[in-house]
Amino acid sequence: MIEIENLTxxxxxxxxxxxxxxxxxxGEVFGLLGPNGAGKTTTVRMLCxxxxxxxxxxxxxxxxxGSEENALKIRKIIGLVPDNVGLYESLTAYExxxxxxxxxxxxxxxxxxxxxxxxxxxxxxxxxxxxxxxxSKGMKQKLAIARALxxxxxxxxxxxPTANLDxxxxxxxxxxxxxxxxxxxxxxxxxxxLDEAQRICDKIGILNTKLMAVGTxxxxxxxxxxxxxxxxxxxxxxxxxxxxxxxxxxNLVSEDxxxxxxxxxxxxxxxxxxxxxxxxGGRIETVTVTSSSLEEAYLKLVRENKQ
Amino acid sequence: MTxxxxxxxxxxxxxxxxxxxxxIAYTFGLPLLIAIAFSLEFNNLTANGIPGTLSLGAESVxxxxxxxxxxxxxTIAAYSIVGEKVEKxxxxxxxTPTTDGEILLGKGIAAFIPPILSSWMxxxxxxxxxxxxxxxxxxxxxxxxxWNAGVMLLLLAPLGGILSIEVAVIVSSRVTDxxxxxxxxxxxxxxxxxVFAAGVQGLFSFSIANLLIFSTVVLVIDAILYFLSKATFxxxxxxxxxx
Numbered sequence: 001m002i003e004i005e006n007l008t009x010x011x012x013x014x015x016x017x018x019x020x021x022x023x024x025x026x027g028e029v030f031g032l033l034g035p036n037g038a039g040k041t042t043t044v045r046m047l048c049x050x051x052x053x054x055x056x057x058x059x060x061x062x063x064x065x066g067s068e069e070n071a072l073k074i075r076k077i078i079g080l081v082p083d084n085v086g087l088y089e090s091l092t093a094y095e096x097x098x099x100x101x102x103x104x105x106x107x108x109x110x111x112x113x114x115x116x117x118x119x120x121x122x123x124x125x126x127x128x129x130x131x132x133x134x135x136s137k138g139m140k141q142k143l144a145i146a147r148a149l150x151x152x153x154x155x156x157x158x159x160x161p162t163a164n165l166d167x168x169x170x171x172x173x174x175x176x177x178x179x180x181x182x183x184x185x186x187x188x189x190x191x192x193x194l195d196e197a198q199r200i201c202d203k204i205g206i207l208n209t210k211l212m213a214v215g216t217x218x219x220x221x222x223x224x225x226x227x228x229x230x231x232x233x234x235x236x237x238x239x240x241x242x243x244x245x246x247x248x249x250x251n252l253v254s255e256d257x258x259x260x261x262x263x264x265x266x267x268x269x270x271x272x273x274x275x276x277x278x279x280x281g282g283r284i285e286t287v288t289v290t291s292s293s294l295e296e297a298y299l300k301l302v303r304e305n306k307q
Numbered sequence: 308m309t310x311x312x313x314x315x316x317x318x319x320x321x322x323x324x325x326x327x328x329x330x331i332a333y334t335f336g337l338p339l340l341i342a343i344a345f346s347l348e349f350n351n352l353t354a355n356g357i358p359g360t361l362s363l364g365a366e367s368v369x370x371x372x373x374x375x376x377x378x379x380x381x382t383i384a385a386y387s388i389v390g391e392k393v394e395k396x397x398x399x400x401x402x403t404p405t406t407d408g409e410i411l412l413g414k415g416i417a418a419f420i421p422p423i424l425s426s427w428m429x430x431x432x433x434x435x436x437x438x439x440x441x442x443x444x445x446x447x448x449x450x451x452x453x454w455n456a457g458v459m460l461l462l463l464a465p466l467g468g469i470l471s472i473e474v475a476v477i478v479s480s481r482v483t484d485x486x487x488x489x490x491x492x493x494x495x496x497x498x499x500x501x502v503f504a505a506g507v508q509g510l511f512s513f514s515i516a517n518l519l520i521f522s523t524v525v526l527v528i529d530a531i532l533y534f535l536s537k538a539t540f541x542x543x544x545x546x547x548x549x550x
Contacts, residue, residue, distance in 0.1 A: 011547070045546060048402050049542075050398070050401055050402060050542050050543075050546055051542070051543050051546055051547055052543055068406075072404045072406070073404075075402060075403060075404040076404045078402070079402075080398070080399055080402035081399075082395075082398040082399055082402075084395040084398070085395075086394070086395045086396040086397070086398055086399045086400075087396065088319075088323060088394075088396055089394065090323050090326045090327070091319075091322065091323065095319075095322070099315075099319045100399075100403065102312075102315045102319075103312065103315070103316075103400070103403040103404070103405055104403060104404065105310075105312075105404070144399070147399065148399070
């Protein structure tokens with residue numbers, strides 16, 4: 001649905017996005033994580049044909065970004081929730097949605113239907129005739145998401161949709177995004193909220209001008225630090241340690257009666273380790289598999305990039 | 308007509324503007340005040356009969372309504388463009404399948420219609436009042452409407468309004484608040500006021516020929532500024548270079 005290859009954007013001598021290559025499949029929720037100034041908004045703006053690329057290629061729904069003719073086609077199949085809601089505060093919730101429906105060339109009946117559907121879905125139907133200027137941040141954010149959906153787009157770009165929202169409002173926005181995921185919309189989500197990315201996204205890219213890593217949240221967690229197995233023994237012994245070294249377990253650390261070592265596939269590797277310990281006379285209290293968090297992975301990559 | 312996107316954009320702009328009481332009061336109040344004030348003044352002037360400088364006085368006032376159309380659109384255009392910039396509503400708008408030209412035209416139409424209507428309304432009131440006063444003072448015919456007033460109101464005033472909008476668009480890309488944009492764009496009325504002053508001083512006659520020449524000059528400037536404003540109002544420029 002989204003195919004990006006070596007996409008680059010420079011502003012004068014400053015490179016905002018450097019050789020970005022990634023793809024997002026249909027119905028996938030892709031999260032682009034990165035610190036402020038990482039190039040996330042610039043990427044979305046390029047993909048939405050709002051600003052030009054300096055080099056590289058990007059295809060949205062099969063249309064290549066670059067020409068004005070394709071830009072109009074792309075804008076018809078995408079919806080954008082910008083980092084600032086950008087609603088008309090002196091118009092009502094209904095008028096805001098209706099105006100955008102008009103711009104997407106929806107007929108009167110189509111607009112009436114979708115306006116009612118989204119306002120009811122978001123719990124805003126009772127306030128449809130209230131000026132948006134009086135809405136809370138959470139209500140505005142939900143309305144901004146609805147505005148991006150009035151034309152039933154195939155792809156939705158969201159730039160920091162929960163930034164500056166209180167926890168309750170963030171939760172309701174996240175739930176709405178999950179509903180969209182359930183409807184198989186392709187979602188491209190810019191965020192620096194790791195928890196949000198982990199909960200919502202099928203795939204995550206970590207961007208800091210360059211793409212540092214890409215994969216499922218689990219793959220990223222594993223790829224950065226890998227997984228570790230922690231075995232708590234009743235009593236440790238030299239024989240157990242020597243046996244495990246012969247088994248060539250990776251990065252074995254023994255501290256008191258706790259053994260820690262790296263594993264790639266715990267389900268295959270741990271049974272052999274347990275057998276070896278038992279054969280060496282060891283008695284096991286607990287076996288735990290741990291992995292680094294997405295947060296650790298993210299921070300490590302961003303710090304490495306700074307250095 | 309109803310599905311024409313610039314018109315849809317203009318309708319939305321007009322709806323927003325209609326809820327800004329200060330803009331409405333200013334747009335429709337100013338021409339009304341001028342019409343009433345000059346009608347009363349004309350009534351005083353004709354207390355002792357019809358003045359010899361009738362055409363100079365009566366048509367100079369019509370020209371004031373032309374000046375008004377160079378002032379009022381900039382207020383609405385500045386609000387419509389800088390207002391969107393300030394409220395950050397431009398980005399989602401630019402992400403829709405509308406062209407830059409459609410957005411610019413829609414905003415231009417919205418900035419053009421209320422001032423031209425209010426100017427025509429003020430001029431109509433003034434012309435009706437003047438005719439009533441003059442006929443009562445003994446003039447045997449209706450002085451207005453006449454060709455001079457027609458050229459001023461139907462040709463020069465719209466061209467002046469377009470000029471004002473184009474300047475407002477260009478200025479809007481360089482300022483960060485509505486008031487600043489309005490003040491700078493509003494300076495466009497100065498050349499029109501100078502023509503008015505020249506007319507009052509007898510240095511410029513509001514003859515049809517002169518008005519047509521002046522209209523042609525404004526038309527040429529309009530055409531040049533059209534390309535400049537179109538070049539200014541581009542997505543990339545708006546999102547990356549506008550202050």
